[in-house]
Amino acid sequence: MSEREVLEFDVLIVGGGPAGLSAALRLAQRQAERGGDPLAIAVIEKGREAGAHALSGAILDPSALRDLIPDYAAKGAPLDCPVEHDDVYFLTERTQIRFPFTPPPLSNHGCQIISLNRFAKWMAGQVEAAGVDLFTGFSASEVLFDGDRVIGVRTGDRGLDKHGGHKANFEPGVDLRAKVTIFCDGVRGNLTKTLVQRFALDAGRLPQLYALGIKELWEVRAGRFPAGRVAHTMGYPLNMREFGGAFIYGLPGNLISLGFVSGLDYEDPLFDAHQVFQRFKQHPFVASLLDGATLVRYGAKALPEGGWHTIPRLTMDGALIAGDAGGFVNSLRLKGIHLAMRTGMHAADAAFDAVRANDVTATGLASYERAIEEGPVRRELFPVRNVHQAFEHGLLAGVAFSGLSMVTGGWWFKDPMPAKAGHERMNKLAHGTLPAGEAPISPPTPPPDRKLTFDRVTGVHYSGAKHREDEPSHLIVRDTDICATRCRVEYANPCTRFCPASVYEMVDDGAGGKRLKINASNCVHCKTCDIMDPYQIIDWVPPEGGEGPQYDGM
Amino acid sequence: MILVVAEHHAGQVNRASLEAIAAAQQLDGPITVVLPGSGVAALASSLTQADVSAVVALEHDALTNYTPDGYVSALAAFARTLVPTHIVFAHTYQTRDFAPRLAARLDRPIVTDCTAIKRDGQRVLVTRPMFQGKLQADIAFEGPAPHCLTVQIGAFRADAVRPAASPVGVETVNAAVSAADLHQAPEAPFREAKQAVDLTQAERIVSVGRGIKDQDHIALAQQLATALGAELAASRPICDSGWLPMDRQIGSSGQTVAPKLYVALGISGAIQHLVGMKGSKTIVAINKDPDAPIFEVADFAIVGDLFEVVPAMIAALK
Numbered sequence: 096m097s098e099r100e101v102l103e104f105d106v107l108i109v110g111g112g113p114a115g116l117s118a119a120l121r122l123a124q125r126q127a128e129r130g131g132d133p134l135a136i137a138v139i140e141k142g143r144e145a146g147a148h149a150l151s152g153a154i155l156d157p158s159a160l161r162d163l164i165p166d167y168a169a170k171g172a173p174l175d176c177p178v179e180h181d182d183v184y185f186l187t188e189r190t191q192i193r194f195p196f197t198p199p200p201l202s203n204h205g206c207q208i209i210s211l212n213r214f215a216k217w218m219a220g221q222v223e224a225a226g227v228d229l230f231t232g233f234s235a236s237e238v239l240f241d242g243d244r245v246i247g248v249r250t251g252d253r254g255l256d257k258h259g260g261h262k263a264n265f266e267p268g269v270d271l272r273a274k275v276t277i278f279c280d281g282v283r284g285n286l287t288k289t290l291v292q293r294f295a296l297d298a299g300r301l302p303q304l305y306a307l308g309i310k311e312l313w314e315v316r317a318g319r320f321p322a323g324r325v326a327h328t329m330g331y332p333l334n335m336r337e338f339g340g341a342f343i344y345g346l347p348g349n350l351i352s353l354g355f356v357s358g359l360d361y362e363d364p365l366f367d368a369h370q371v372f373q374r375f376k377q378h379p380f381v382a383s384l385l386d387g388a389t390l391v392r393y394g395a396k397a398l399p400e401g402g403w404h405t406i407p408r409l410t411m412d413g414a415l416i417a418g419d420a421g422g423f424v425n426s427l428r429l430k431g432i433h434l435a436m437r438t439g440m441h442a443a444d445a446a447f448d449a450v451r452a453n454d455v456t457a458t459g460l461a462s463y464e465r466a467i468e469e470g471p472v473r474r475e476l477f478p479v480r481n482v483h484q485a486f487e488h489g490l491l492a493g494v495a496f497s498g499l500s501m502v503t504g505g506w507w508f509k510d511p512m513p514a515k516a517g518h519e520r521m522n523k524l525a526h527g528t529l530p531a532g533e534a535p536i537s538p539p540t541p542p543p544d545r546k547l548t549f550d551r552v553t554g555v556h557y558s559g560a561k562h563r564e565d566e567p568s569h570l571i572v573r574d575t576d577i578c579a580t581r582c583r584v585e586y587a588n589p590c591t592r593f594c595p596a597s598v599y600e601m602v603d604d605g606a607g608g609k610r611l612k613i614n615a616s617n618c619v620h621c622k623t624c625d626i627m628d629p630y631q632i633i634d635w636v637p638p639e640g641g642e643g644p645q646y647d648g649m
Numbered sequence: 650m651i652l653v654v655a656e657h658h659a660g661q662v663n664r665a666s667l668e669a670i671a672a673a674q675q676l677d678g679p680i681t682v683v684l685p686g687s688g689v690a691a692l693a694s695s696l697t698q699a700d701v702s703a704v705v706a707l708e709h710d711a712l713t714n715y716t717p718d719g720y721v722s723a724l725a726a727f728a729r730t731l732v733p734t735h736i737v738f739a740h741t742y743q744t745r746d747f748a749p750r751l752a753a754r755l756d757r758p759i760v761t762d763c764t765a766i767k768r769d770g771q772r773v774l775v776t777r778p779m780f781q782g783k784l785q786a787d788i789a790f791e792g793p794a795p796h797c798l799t800v801q802i803g804a805f806r807a808d809a810v811r812p813a814a815s816p817v818g819v820e821t822v823n824a825a826v827s828a829a830d831l832h833q834a835p836e837a838p839f840r841e842a843k844q845a846v847d848l849t850q851a852e853r854i855v856s857v858g859r860g861i862k863d864q865d866h867i868a869l870a871q872q873l874a875t876a877l878g879a880e881l882a883a884s885r886p887i888c889d890s891g892w893l894p895m896d897r898q899i900g901s902s903g904q905t906v907a908p909k910l911y912v913a914l915g916i917s918g919a920i921q922h923l924v925g926m927k928g929s930k931t932i933v934a935i936n937k938d939p940d941a942p943i944f945e946v947a948d949f950a951i952v953g954d955l956f957e958v959v960p961a962m963i964a965a966l967k
Binding site: 391552616 | 890
């Protein structure tokens with residue numbers, strides 16, 4: 096049996112997304128400016144390559160990029176599609192109504208439509224060119240502590256069999272120790288989750304609110320939807336009490352990025368975000384666009400929507416949290432990449448100064464939260480701090496409050512506007528789920544036509560997701576009896592509907608009942624189950640490094 | 650001249666090496682087949698049945714057990730003496746391990762997992778799947794030869810190899826292996842599980858899906874497999890439930906096969922399964938649901954209850 100290897104760094108960054116890569120590059124830049132003993136910096140990323148798990152719409156506000164890499168165009172940044180035209184539509188079942196003007200937060204003038212996958216790959220190239228080690232294909236399975244000080248992470252074991260035993264190719268995880276660890280493990284990051292619990296980082300904050308985005312990349316007929324065109328929709332197939340909407344972005348090469356974001360705070364346990372997306376595609380407005388088109392790629396990912404009041408405490412002794420892991424998304428502008436990059440840069444500055452000053456305690460790292468408070472992050476997020484919470488009271492209330500905030504700077508009688516976690520809003524079946532007059536939107540799912548609509552398993556194929564079949568499940572359900580007994584009666588097993596990848600299935604148990612079957616190899620790493628399970632008994636932990644979706648071009 | 654790198658394991662030439670020869674026969678020029686190893690001249694003689702101009706046993710003690718170091722060192726030196734236009738490999742696990750490094754050592758391009766070879770005037774185009782087989786890309790090589798390509802298992806048919814009019818002899822060449830290249834001391838190869846089956850070598854496969862309903866019914870499929878002289882395989886749900894071992898799973902997270910006959914019993918045809926078997930020569934599908942996607946790739950479609958159809962098939966075969 097091999098010894099566990101230990102590697103030492105000054106700064107370790109967990110997660111090679113926009114936040115982590117920006118932090119790494121910023122550290123290398125600070126190093127180059129200041130000279131002195133070079134810092135040992137490393138980034139670990141669970142995807143097979145940088146960007147493999149990066150999924151977003153995406154429209155990039157280039158503000159943070161301009162500050163991080165002023166000559167990004169000369170360096171070949173894959174920004175080749177400026178937004179030319181913005182529209183917002185309200186959909187009814189049969190028609191669409193275009194807003195006479197584009198609400199200012201949804202105006203994307205000066206922004207770029209990007210593939211986040213390609214962008215992250217390019218960023219990774221910049222990071223490696225700056226001399227930072229980027230280890231892709233390594234997941235981080237646990238945080239290492241010395242007392243209450245974070246001292247690094249342990250990477251996941253490789254070569255485990257289905258029951259956790261060691262196969263012939265077993266390799267134990269490696270301990271990566273660092274003076275400062277920056278956690279950029281994304282929305283509902285598995286390590287950030289344990290840090291939040293251990294240190295009660297969310298004390299005094301509102302619960303985070305999430306949404307689930309399902310996205311497909313389509314190749315459409317020439318001229319159907321020009322590159323640079325942006326359309327957002329509200330309304331159908333959601334009802335007035337459900338949060339969400341769609342995006343359609345035109346990319347070069349007759350590609351369109353088509354997605355639907357559904358709030359993970361719905362009341363109806365029968366709600367089915369995947370089915371909502373299929374129905375959206377069948378709406379005449381979208382179906383006409385997709386006529387003769389072919390599906391290229393599928394993906395799904397949760398996003399943090401709660402905003403300013405839901406951001407947890409971000410500094411600990413020896414550690415910082417940045418990007419989606421910290422909840423840095425402007426849900427009114429539907430943007431977070433620039434905030435992830437900005438917080439990554441701030442975290443790098445704080446980590447660099449703390450290592451140089453030889454004080455990596457929370458006090459030594461405090462300049463991180465100050466930079467957020469005093470800089471562009473708060474300036475952008477504070478005025479819209481109550482917006483997502485207002486949508487809890489329905490679409491009309493949300494839209495009205497969004498408009499009002501632009502005048503009042505986000506003020507409300509109760510600030511923060513109270514809200515409860517999304518999974519707590521789900522009604523039990525017996526309660527009667529919807530106000531009178533509104534039809535539930537999740538009837539028995541019609542069979543997919545395999546041209547416009549697809550089942551989840553086909554989606555999984557188009558996500559490129561791969562996991563070894565004979566490894567332990569990386570979805571840990573702490574009590575599967577609940578699934579077969581209480582959950583079945585109270586919520587009709589919503590996991591079978593909210594998972595966009597058919598991971599959860601209720602099958603006959605051979606004794607007249609049902610039991611939970613977990614198809615872990617289908618998982619696209621969206622984290623929805625960890626978020627939305629009404630009993631909070633599902634833990635998403637990373638599978639073997641290098642597994643998961645492969646979001647090429649997404 | 651085209652160089653084909655053949656592969657052997659446990660005293661047998663890999664069937665996929667014949668597929669690589671079939672691919673090479675679609676290119677222009679005489680073909681040299683090389684089998685690296687130690688004491689493999691007799692083994693190499695099985696390759697002389699194909700229409701090729703030379704079969705070389707590339708011998709060295711360092712090649713007794715496979716290591717990427719030894720293979721890259723020996724094959725790089727050998728390829729430099731021959732200067733072939735193309736080097737063709739079957740896309741096996743072993744090839745995946747060393748061929749990219751060999752191409753890098755030679756500083757020449759490699760295109761992996763090719764499914765077809767075409768011509769565009771003087772240029773050779775190779776086709777390879779992208780996005781899990783959704784798109785097919787035609788790729789032209791650039792720069793000086795040799796150009797390396799690996800061919801997908803089942804894309805070229807071993808039974809389509811043009812046979813030799815008069816077989817050539819096996820030529821033994823002592824490999825030039827640089828000691829400085831060797832950093833690995835291999836132990837004897839082992840199999841992870843003793844009963845592991847290699848379905849890619851099967852000529853006939855009977856495969857079961859969810860429609861079989863119960864583990865007890867697997868025996869029925871086994872009877873059909875026995876009657877056909879076929880291997881038994883399954884789709885993911887069957888292996889995931891533990892009704893058949895995982896090494897019998899066909900599809901994107903199992904094995905990719907291209908037998909002469911593939912009989913799908915109660916398999917709906919999720920795309921993950923189809924990508925693992927759609928290269929089969931003749932596909933017979935039995936399913937209750939006339940809209941099942943499996944029928945889109947089937948050559949013979951039987952819409953019906955497999956519990957009625959399969960016993961009738963077994964009876965007819967007997």
